[in-house]
Amino acid sequence: MSSVGSMSSENGSAPVESTHVTAAAAGTGLRFSWDADARIEVRNLGAEVVIEANAAGLRTLAGHLLVLAGEGVADGAHLHLEDGNGLEGGSVGLVLERSDEE
Numbered sequence: 001m002s003s004v005g006s007m008s009s010e011n012g013s014a015p016v017e018s019t020h021v022t023a024a025a026a027g028t029g030l031r032f033s034w035d036a037d038a039r040i041e042v043r044n045l046g047a048e049v050v051i052e053a054n055a056a057g058l059r060t061l062a063g064h065l066l067v068l069a070g071e072g073v074a075d076g077a078h079l080h081l082e083d084g085n086g087l088e089g090g091s092v093g094l095v096l097e098r099s100d101e102e
Contacts, residue, residue, distance in 0.1 A: 041088040
C-alpha cells in the first residue's frame with residue numbers, strides 16, 4: 001500500500017470544521033480520510049512510543065484504524081505514516097497494519 005499525503009495546519013481558537021481530505025491507497029480500494037486540522041506526532045522514547053495528537057489527529061487515527069478493521073479488508077493491509085507524510089516533522093515512522101493471524 002502506498003503512503004498518503006500529510007494534512008497539518010496551525011491550531012486556532014475557531015471551532016473545528018468537519019472538512020476531510022480523502023486519499024485512496026493505490027491498488028487497494030481503501031480510502032483514508034484526514035480532518036483538515038489534524039496534527040499527529042510520533043516519538044520513540046526507547047522503552048515506549050508516544051503518539052501525540054490534537055483532537056482532529058485522534059479522530060483521523062481512529063478513522064484509519066476503522067478502515068483497516070473493515071469487513072473484507074485483507075490480512076496485511078497497511079498504511080505508512082511518516083515525517084512529512086501524515087505525521088508532523090521530526091516524527092518517527094508509524095505503520096498501521098491489519099493482522100488476522102493469532
